[in-house]
Amino acid sequence: MCDAGxxxxxPDLPALLKGCLAQIPRGxxxxxxxxxxxxxxxxxxxxVGYFMPHHEHRDDCPCHRVVRAGGVLGPYAAGSPxxxxxxxxAEGVTIHGDRVDxxxxxxxxxxxxxxxxxxxxxxxxxxxxxxxxRRKTIPRxxxxxxxxxxxxxxxxxxxxxxxxxxxxxxxxxxxxxxxGFPYVSTYLAFRELPILVDLLDEVRKAGRLAELxxxxxxxxxxxxxxGIASHLGVAASVPTVGVTKKLLCGxxxxxxxxxxxxxxxxxxxxxxxxxxxxxAGSRRPIFISPGHRSDVxxxxxxxxxxxxGRRLPEPLYWADLLSRRSARQAS
Numbered sequence: 001m002c003d004a005g006x007x008x009x010x011p012d013l014p015a016l017l018k019g020c021l022a023q024i025p026r027g028x029x030x031x032x033x034x035x036x037x038x039x040x041x042x043x044x045x046x047x048v049g050y051f052m053p054h055h056e057h058r059d060d061c062p063c064h065r066v067v068r069a070g071g072v073l074g075p076y077a078a079g080s081p082x083x084x085x086x087x088x089x090a091e092g093v094t095i096h097g098d099r100v101d102x103x104x105x106x107x108x109x110x111x112x113x114x115x116x117x118x119x120x121x122x123x124x125x126x127x128x129x130x131x132x133x134r135r136k137t138i139p140r141x142x143x144x145x146x147x148x149x150x151x152x153x154x155x156x157x158x159x160x161x162x163x164x165x166x167x168x169x170x171x172x173x174x175x176x177x178x179x180g181f182p183y184v185s186t187y188l189a190f191r192e193l194p195i196l197v198d199l200l201d202e203v204r205k206a207g208r209l210a211e212l213x214x215x216x217x218x219x220x221x222x223x224x225x226x227g228i229a230s231h232l233g234v235a236a237s238v239p240t241v242g243v244t245k246k247l248l249c250g251x252x253x254x255x256x257x258x259x260x261x262x263x264x265x266x267x268x269x270x271x272x273x274x275x276x277x278x279x280a281g282s283r284r285p286i287f288i289s290p291g292h293r294s295d296v297x298x299x300x301x302x303x304x305x306x307x308x309g310r311r312l313p314e315p316l317y318w319a320d321l322l323s324r325r326s327a328r329q330a331s
Contacts, residue, residue: 007189007190007193007194007197007231007235008194010119010180010181010190010194011115011118011119012180013039013044013047013115013181013182013184014051014055014182016039016112016115017035017039017048017051018055019112020035020038020039020110020112021035021061021062021063021065021066022062023109023110023111024062024065024066024107025107026091026092027091027092027093027105028065028093028105028106028107029065029066029067029071029088029093029100029102029105029106029107030065030066030067030106030107030108031045031066031067031068031069031102031106032045032046032048032049032052032066032068032069033045033069034106034107034108034110035048035066035110036048037108038108038110038112038114039112039114039115039116040112040114040115040116040117040118040119040120041116041117041120041184041186041187043184043185043186044116044184044187046184046185047182047183047184048066049068049074051182052066052074052075052077053075053076053077054077055077057077057078059078061077061078063076063077063078064076064078064083064084064087064088065088065091065107067100067102070099070102071099071100071101071102071106072098072099073085073088073095073098073099073100081098085098088100093105116184116187119187119190120224123189123222123224123226123231124224124226126226126230126231126234127220127224127225127226127230129234130220130225130226130230130233130234130291130292131292131293132220132290132292132293132294132295133293133294133295134295134297134298135239135293135294135295135298138164138212138301138302138305139164139210139211139212140163140164140165141161141162141163141164141170141210141211142161142162142164142210142211142212142213142214142302142306142315143159143160143161143162143203143209143210143212143213143214143315143319144159144160144162144213144214144215144216144313144314144315144316144317144318144319144320145157145158145159145160145196145199145200145213145214145215145216145232145319146158146216146316146319146320146323147192147195147196147216147323148320148323148324148326148327149179149327150176150327150328150330152182153178153179153180154176154177154178154179154330155176155177155178155179155192155195156174156175156176156323156326156327156330157174157175157176157177157192157195157196157198157199157323158172158173158174158199158318158319158320158322158323158326159172159173159174159199159200159203159208159319160172160314160315160316160318160319160322161208161210161315162306162314162315162318164305164306167306167308167314169314169318171208172318172319172322173199173202173203173206173208174199174322174323174326175195175198175199175202176326176330177194177195177198179191179192179194179195180194185248186222186223186224186248188217188227188228189217189226189227189228189231189232192217192228193228193231193232193235196215196228196232197232197235197236200232200236200238209236209238210238211238211239212238212239212240212241212294212302213229213232213233213236213238213239213240213241213291214240214241214242214243214302214303214306214313214315214316214319215228215229215232215233215240215241215242215243215291216243216244216316216319216320217229217242217243217244218230218242218244218248218273218287218289219233219240219241219242219273219289219290219291219292219299220242220272220273220289220290220291221242221244221247221248221249221250221265221272221273221287221288221289222248222249222289223248223249225272227242227244227248227289227291228242229241229242229289229290229291229292230242230291230292232291232292233291233292233293234292238292238293239291239292239293239294240290240291240292240293240294241288241289241290241291241294241298241299241302241303242288242289242290242291242299243286243287243288243303243312243313243316244286244287245284245286245287246287247265247275247287249267250265250266250267250272250273251265251266251267252264252265252266252275254275254285257275257277257285258277259277259278259279259280260277260278261276261277262274262275262276262277262285262288262300263275264296265287265289271296272289272296273287273288273289273290273296273299274287274288274289274296274299274300275287275288276288276300276303276304278307278310278311278312279307279309279310279311281311282311286303286311286312288300288303
């Protein structure tokens with residue numbers, strides 16, 4: 001069995017956000033950034049901004065008191081920006097054009113236990129458990145895992161086992177589960193690890209757990225050196241490699257990067273991953289990093305060995321395809 005630990009008891013971030021919204025006084029406004037700060041990390045501002053026009057809205061909802069950075073009114077779940085302006089004006093907020101003066105009307109005095117700070121500490125503790133080790137041999141069977149979404153809170157995880165010699169899919173399975181944690185950049189593990197742990201438990205019962213997993217997400221190429229590939233490797237006690245299309249941290253020179261070429265991703269003077277342009281048809285690179293019980297050189301080597309003319313290595317190509325196909329069928 002995989003050890004999911006603190007991932008089984010996660011904070012209800014939407015409910016906590018609503019609790020912060022309820023604290024905004026009449027006649028005052030706040031910003032998505034201030035709400036993200038109250039939750040414990042400014043990086044959540046993008047999710048807060050998405051939540052505002054998409055949540056289940058009621059007549060007494062105070063979401064009209066949330067404006068964009070600089071005081072721009074922004075969208076409103078119950079109508080147009082003009083409707084939002086009228087509600088604010090009725091509460092005594094002065095609006096000039098499409099803006100509110102944050103110096104005069106801004107509010108950031110939230111009472112909150114800052115849940116994202118606690119989750120950041122979980123990542124930091126996990127980082128201390130990661131073991132990076134040089135591996136010499138690529139196993140005959142390598143698996144990939146990925147998660148797609150039927151709805152924002154319903155995920156479909158896929159496991160694809162691939163024969164390294166032939167590149168062919170040897171075995172696969174999928175699992176559909178409700179997902180309780182939203183997508184917040186650098187906190188992906190808290191959204192997807194629970195369903196991936198359940199998936200690997202089923203795979204283990206079937207006797208098809210690979211000696212090496214490729215994970216759609218980062219390994220140590222993460223601001224706290226603990227991306228989802230690292231979390232999954234530690235939880236499942238298996239070697240993992242992270243592959244992602246998005247660079248979360250570090251510096252890399254991508255100038256004139258040719259097909260098949262790679263460049264190191266540096267954090268200070270330490271190499272924590274590589275950027276690889278997999279094909280001539282894809283100008284954007286993929287970013288590869290060790291997750292657990294592997295190293296940077298091995299991570300790049302195994303991904304290269306499993307490229308078959310696509311941007312993604314075969315295990316992740318199949319995991320992505322199967323998870324998206326199952327999500328469509330389920331909906």
